[in-house]
Amino acid sequence: MNDQIKYLLQESDIPTTWYNLAADLRNPPAPVLHPATHEPITPADLLPIFPENIIAQEVSTEREIEIPGPVREIYKQWRPSPLFRARRLEKALDTPARIYYKYEGVSPAGSHKPNSAIAQAYYNKVAGVKRLVTETGAGQWGSSLAMACNFFGLACEVYMVRVSYNQKPYRRAIMETFGAKVTASPSPTTEAGRALLAKNPESSGSLGMAISEAVEVAAKDPDTKYALGSVLNHVLLHQTVIGKEAALQMKLAEDEPDIVIACTGGGSNFGGMAFPFIGEVLRGERQPLRIVAVEPEACPSLTRGRYAYDYGDTAHLAPITKMHTLGSTFVPPGFHAGGLRYHGMAPLVSQVVEEGLAEATTVAQLESFAAGVQFARAEGIVPAPESNHAIAAGIREALKCKEEGISRAILINVSGHGHFDMMAYLDFIGGKLQNYAYPEEEIAMALAGLPNVGDV
């Protein structure tokens, strides 16, 4: 029996280009609108918050976009990331399924986020920017950008969603170790933050609020730009190194995935894994396969949100995009997968689900942690709470294989490790975690506030 567990690529196998799904989609992405005028946004509108090179990438329809040399050099520190066959998990589940997982937790910051953080820091450096400001939920993005800014000599400022700031002091610590300035959001340091605090001084924050604060800070200082860790096209683009490598590694394993699974909050981890596979399907180079986006039960934009134009942030400073949304004022309950607490979804991810190229499902908090503990005991890796959503969905599929007596190849994207989320694991083991119901009323209220953009 071939009992190989790791499929390792060479440095020369690190992709030399990112894959741009926009080149292969049958329908062009819906135009992005200005938050004030509701008119299609122009590159010039975006200049206060993004440098020109990133704006160009955001709207590019080129299929393959070259990864700059200095970015690829830094990728080499941890890429190609390993693809594992989860043989011990298969045994624990007693399933005929062939479970593979791509593990992005080997990056120094512990998740897939540096794939884009390094690229964004590089482009900003090239454009002469001095400081980057961003938001972070779980802290995976914030710590990645803090690290990347160091590498390129940029200052870094992070607005961290308050519930995560309180739940995850170690995440703040790693950002500060990297020299970043970290502020709990909503904060009194911005107009947006002060307005939110005036409405609710106890606000636990949300990604939407933190984005508002960060965008405001960037827009006010010509030497400062904003960096976003998900949602936008260029961010998902940078993450496609994951799926590109995984496709190569599945070939090394002499196998092909029947199901590809990733968690999705803003969509960068899902898009990074799924888009290269979807692209191959669209170009007729691969048989159609199931691609599954997994979101938390309590923040289910893809499965229960509306596909509509909505604001990207709470204070309506960020562009309006067409996406699955729960309403920009919706504040998700304080579950532990902070990276999945966003009201919207990447427009490109929304579009592939809308066009039937991918499906979506939800997992509740307790099922996600049970899956994480089972995975940790079998594989030795303690996954991030976000990743646990993908693992839970993967376990469901593996058990279905057992029930049906069918062996399918399941490829799971494990976005990162949970080293900074161990209190959540302790609470889960101690029976202190709960499920959060679908917040029906809050979402209905938030959806009532969708912008009236007319006929675009």
Added chain:
Amino acid sequence: MNDQIKYLLQESDIPTTWYNLAADLRNPPAPVLHPATHEPITPADLLPIFPENIIAQEVSTEREIEIPGPVREIYKQWRPSPLFRARRLEKALDTPARIYYKYEGVSPAGSHKPNSAIAQAYYNKVAGVKRLVTETGAGQWGSSLAMACNFFGLACEVYMVRVSYNQKPYRRAIMETFGAKVTASPSPTTEAGRALLAKNPESSGSLGMAISEAVEVAAKDPDTKYALGSVLNHVLLHQTVIGKEAALQMKLAEDEPDIVIACTGGGSNFGGMAFPFIGEVLRGERQPLRIVAVEPEACPSLTRGRYAYDYGDTAHLAPITKMHTLGSTFVPPGFHAGGLRYHGMAPLVSQVVEEGLAEATTVAQLESFAAGVQFARAEGIVPAPESNHAIAAGIREALKCKEEGISRAILINVSGHGHFDMMAYLDFIGGKLQNYAYPEEEIAMALAGLPNVGDV
């Protein structure tokens, strides 16, 4: 310019044997004595706490000992570990030194400890053992053994030094996530623990105390054995995969180390890196080079301890060995490098220092964390507090190179990441950490309690 930063080996380069330094040392290791009789210990004396296969390995003088297939299979999950050229750190230091570091933090448990934990769990499983009990300081060893026990279906119980138990709740969390039972030591669950608590109910614990508790539990149950994470010959043996790989990787880099540096508490991380290099020197296959063991200023067994027979634990249940010691009742101050808070030193490490094959130095807490922060900002990896000692010594050497205008190759062993030690980093950044002076009086008192073993 060749600006390669990572030297990656293939799975087939994972060593097939461990290297046993005892085979090459000019003088045989001093005999180990029974704690009660002070007579040379026999394998039979050790059977209550170790299985026969491990005892055989402990006393072996075979040069190369085969790594069992199932152990090597599990090693493949993260081995070969990467060797990096620290180009960004070199630049930050503006040094002509060529700095390399071997990074063991890529293991799922986050340090080098699984190299031995996997092997020990395997041998115990083969021997029919049902449960392993151990001690842990920083938690690196405890979490590694907890993980390894899962892989082989063994139960696991960990006595964790109280100061670390309190400082590092995340470490306890990861052990419990792996299903281990964790008890703060000294505890009321053992005779040894109760005696220690009777003397000092506020005791912050020490590795010596935790070892006493774990050994006692193992000795009382025939289905339970004890596992030690450092100090003993077989543990250092298992760690030699580090140095063996590093030597291969330095060849890939077309370079040879002038200085090899590792931190040392019990000695497993140092021995694992240094012994293969020392062996080559002893066999005349390599030019002599500087090998530096780095210990904390406040627990300096190698640099300021006595080379004498002493007990391995506080309650005098573990064997007596000849080693550099600060006295078995010495309780080190509560600095953050919990893995270096041991009163003694591995007999083999003591012997190589005594015979002039390696040198030893100390680093105080503040210098160690300053080095860790500088390393993190340059390399993106936040090291464990233990590893920071080796990094600090490496930075000293790199700065000396600059002063002298000489380029030397410095190879640093980075034993693990500091993801579970982030509060210590926060405290350091916040100016809340302190240096601990050399605890002269406490050590003098403890040394007065050395066993009188006569002429061995």
